[in-house]
Amino acid sequence: MKANRIIGSxxxxxxxxxxxxxxxxxxxxxxxxxxxxRKAEVYTEDTAAPDGTNYHKxxxxxxxxxxxxxxxxxPMIPHDISDLGEIDKNNNACLGCHMPDxxxxxxxxxxxxxxxxxFRPAVESDADDNxxxxxxxxxxxxxxxxxxxxxxYNCTQCHAPQTQGKLRVESNFKPDYTxxxxxxxxxxxxxxxxxxxxxxxxxxx
Numbered sequence: 001m002k003a004n005r006i007i008g009s010x011x012x013x014x015x016x017x018x019x020x021x022x023x024x025x026x027x028x029x030x031x032x033x034x035x036x037x038r039k040a041e042v043y044t045e046d047t048a049a050p051d052g053t054n055y056h057k058x059x060x061x062x063x064x065x066x067x068x069x070x071x072x073x074x075p076m077i078p079h080d081i082s083d084l085g086e087i088d089k090n091n092n093a094c095l096g097c098h099m100p101d102x103x104x105x106x107x108x109x110x111x112x113x114x115x116x117x118x119f120r121p122a123v124e125s126d127a128d129d130n131x132x133x134x135x136x137x138x139x140x141x142x143x144x145x146x147x148x149x150x151x152x153y154n155c156t157q158c159h160a161p162q163t164q165g166k167l168r169v170e171s172n173f174k175p176d177y178t179x180x181x182x183x184x185x186x187x188x189x190x191x192x193x194x195x196x197x198x199x200x201x202x203x204x205x
Contacts, residue, residue: 037168054164056080060097061107065187066162070175072191074158075109081161089153100146112189115152118142119195141196 032042040048056063056078063078084093095111097103103110121140175186 052165055082055161056164065109068175068187069173071186072189072194075187077156077159077161079161081156087154087156089150092153092155094155095148099148111148113192114189114195115148116144116146117192118144118149118151120151 033039035042038048058079060079066076066078068075085091087094097106097108098111100110102108119141
């Protein structure tokens with residue numbers, strides 16, 4: 001009985017060694033440049049440079065709008081913005097076309113109502129000019145009557161131009177809409193109608 005166990009163990013060991021040897025021989029024929037997605041030598045970055053970033057060069061008003069990825073997603077910027085200058089709260093070239101009163105005429109996407117509303121609690125300053133909230137447990141929704149809320153002045157914080165570079169792995173993401181309204185308005189913002197869901201405005205969370 002003991003001899004049979006020893007022989008069985010030796011046979012198993014031989015099979016294992018043979019498998020490892022066969023696998024090593026099979027892998028020996030694979031070139032390292034065929035491994036992974038970069039398809040380049042693994043010891044240098046000289047031949048592994050990406051295709052580069054190629055943003056849309058169309059001028060504002062001449063480009064085709066990009067379909068939003070999901071309901072109320074911040075729309076992508078479909079045109080060139082390199083000549084629009086730096087954005088700050090006192091200088092924002094985006095407003096020249098995207099303010100609601102001119103957007104239709106310019107063929108641009110209008111800035112939605114959420115950007116003209118302050119959702120932060122009201123604040124007051126103390127004697128040392130330190131800001132403090134008047135209420136720490138209340139959400140205040142204040143209509144600014146067409147004046148852009150300065151918390152939204154930095155457009156490119158959420159909106160960005162789209163690169164035309166070749167992807168190593170293409171996305172197969174498809175949006176799913178929970179209601180007919182979302183499907184109907186998939187390229188429009190109706191966040192203002194939904195933003196209060198689950199929140200008692202002015203009475204805490």
